[in-house]
Amino acid sequence: MFWLYNLFLLISIPFFPLLKFLTRKRGEVSLIRRFSSSFPGGRGKVLIHSSSVGEVNTIKPLVDKLRGEVAITTFTDYGLRRAGKLYPAVPKRLLPIDLYPVVLRFLKKVRPRKILIYETEIWPSLLKGATDLGIPVYFVSGKVGERTFRRLKRFNFLKGYFEKCYFLSRSSYDAERAKELGFKKVTVVGDLKLDYSPPREVPPLEIEGKRKVIIWGSTHPGEEEIAGELHFKLKKSFPNLLTVIAPRHVGRKFELPGKVLRRSESLRVPEGIDFYVVNTVGELSGLYYYADLCVIGGSFVPGIGGHNPVESVAFRKPTVMGEFSDDFKELALELNVPILRREELLQFLSSLLKNPELSSDLAGSSFKLWKEKRGVSDRILSLIGEEGEFKRD
Structure with missing residues (x-):
C-alpha cells in the first residue's frame, strides 16, 4: 500500500498545476522546489513542520525556546513567507514532495536530530524515511479531528509508522483517537495555541x-x-x-x-x-x-x-x-x-x-x-528531551 501511494503521487505530479483548489484552500503549493534536498543551515537541527500561516504562527513558543537549534518546513508558500517574517534567522524551506526517494535523500542530507510535526500533518514517506533512519518523530499538540480520524482509519499501513512515533496530544479526546489509529507513545500535553503571546506592536488602524x-x-x-x-x-x-x-x-x-x-x-x-x-x-x-x-x-x-x-x-x-x-x-x-x-x-x-x-x-x-493554562511548550520540550538550556526565558 505504501508503494502504491508513492506510485499514485508520482503519476499525479503532471496534474498538480491544475489543482487550483489547493491554492484556494491552503495557499500556493510550489512544486519544483520540493524535489530539492538542499537546506542551508538546517543540518542537525530540531526540524519543526507546520502547514501554513496559522500553524507557523502557533509554533512560535517552541521556535523561541529552541534558540537557534531549530529549522522549519512548511507545506505552503504562504506559510514559508510568514515564517520568513516571523523567524528571519531560522533556516526554513518547503517540505519536500512526499515521494520516498526524494524524502530519504533530504533526510540523509539534513539529518535532523528530531522531527516535530505540528498537529496532524500526515506524510507517509516522511514518516517511513525518518523511522528507517532512526530519527525520532513527535506529533506536538497533536489533534485528530473527526474527518482526519475517518480518513486515516482506512490506511492500515500507517499503523506501522504511527507505533514508532510519539503523539503529544492537545487533549484526552485526541489522545484516545491517536491510540485507536495505532500510536503507542501517547501523552496529553495541552494545546500549543494556549502559549500564544499577542504582538507587542499592533498593525496601524x-x-x-x-x-x-x-x-x-x-x-x-x-x-x-x-x-x-x-x-x-x-x-x-x-x-x-x-x-x-x-x-x-x-x-x-x-x-x-x-x-x-x-x-x-x-x-x-x-x-x-x-x-x-x-x-x-x-x-x-x-x-x-x-x-x-x-x-x-x-x-x-x-x-x-x-x-x-x-x-x-x-x-x-x-x-x-x-x-x-x-x-x-x-x-x-x-x-x-x-x-x-x-x-x-x-x-x-x-x-x-x-x-x-x-x-x-x-x-x-x-x-x-x-x-x-499556558506552559504547553515547556511540557513539550521536556518530553522530547530539549528543555535544557533552551528552556530559559
Missing part, C-alpha cells in the same frame, strides 16, 4: 468617530453573508457599528451590502463605512486589539471546524464561536468561549454591546483561564 467594532476573524464562504445581515440588524440599536471582516483566504471574492472599504485601500476608516475588509496576510491577530467583540469564523458553516479563539482572548476581548467549531470545542470550553448557533448571535452580541459589565466579565474570565 485609525477608526474615525466613537464606534462599536465587531471583528469577524478567518471567515469562510457563507459567513460574510451572516456578518452582513447581523450588521444591519444590530445597527438599528447601535448606529455607529463597524463590522470588520478578515476572510481566511484573502484572495477570495464576496459581496457585502452597504459601504465597504478594504485594508489595502486605506488604514483609516472614515465614518459612514459599514464594512472594513482585511485583505492582507498576517495582520488579523494584531487587529483584534481594536475590537469590542470578536466572532471566530469557520464555525458558522459546516465542514471547516472553526479557528483559533486564543488570539482575541489574549487581548482580553469578549469572543464567541459558532456551533460548527468541532476542531476547537475543547479549547473553547477550556477558555469559557461561548459556542452559539447562528440564530443566537443577534441577541447575544446585542446584550454584550448594551452591557459593558457583562462584556468585561466574559472577556476577563476567558483571559484568566488562558493565563492559567
Whole structure:
C-alpha cells in the first residue's frame, strides 16, 4: 500500500498545476522546489513542520525556546513567507514532495536530530524515511479531528509508522483517537495555541468617530453573508457599528451590502463605512486589539471546524464561536468561549454591546483561564528531551 501511494503521487505530479483548489484552500503549493534536498543551515537541527500561516504562527513558543537549534518546513508558500517574517534567522524551506526517494535523500542530507510535526500533518514517506533512519518523530499538540480520524482509519499501513512515533496530544479526546489509529507513545500535553503571546506592536488602524467594532476573524464562504445581515440588524440599536471582516483566504471574492472599504485601500476608516475588509496576510491577530467583540469564523458553516479563539482572548476581548467549531470545542470550553448557533448571535452580541459589565466579565474570565493554562511548550520540550538550556526565558 505504501508503494502504491508513492506510485499514485508520482503519476499525479503532471496534474498538480491544475489543482487550483489547493491554492484556494491552503495557499500556493510550489512544486519544483520540493524535489530539492538542499537546506542551508538546517543540518542537525530540531526540524519543526507546520502547514501554513496559522500553524507557523502557533509554533512560535517552541521556535523561541529552541534558540537557534531549530529549522522549519512548511507545506505552503504562504506559510514559508510568514515564517520568513516571523523567524528571519531560522533556516526554513518547503517540505519536500512526499515521494520516498526524494524524502530519504533530504533526510540523509539534513539529518535532523528530531522531527516535530505540528498537529496532524500526515506524510507517509516522511514518516517511513525518518523511522528507517532512526530519527525520532513527535506529533506536538497533536489533534485528530473527526474527518482526519475517518480518513486515516482506512490506511492500515500507517499503523506501522504511527507505533514508532510519539503523539503529544492537545487533549484526552485526541489522545484516545491517536491510540485507536495505532500510536503507542501517547501523552496529553495541552494545546500549543494556549502559549500564544499577542504582538507587542499592533498593525496601524485609525477608526474615525466613537464606534462599536465587531471583528469577524478567518471567515469562510457563507459567513460574510451572516456578518452582513447581523450588521444591519444590530445597527438599528447601535448606529455607529463597524463590522470588520478578515476572510481566511484573502484572495477570495464576496459581496457585502452597504459601504465597504478594504485594508489595502486605506488604514483609516472614515465614518459612514459599514464594512472594513482585511485583505492582507498576517495582520488579523494584531487587529483584534481594536475590537469590542470578536466572532471566530469557520464555525458558522459546516465542514471547516472553526479557528483559533486564543488570539482575541489574549487581548482580553469578549469572543464567541459558532456551533460548527468541532476542531476547537475543547479549547473553547477550556477558555469559557461561548459556542452559539447562528440564530443566537443577534441577541447575544446585542446584550454584550448594551452591557459593558457583562462584556468585561466574559472577556476577563476567558483571559484568566488562558493565563492559567499556558506552559504547553515547556511540557513539550521536556518530553522530547530539549528543555535544557533552551528552556530559559
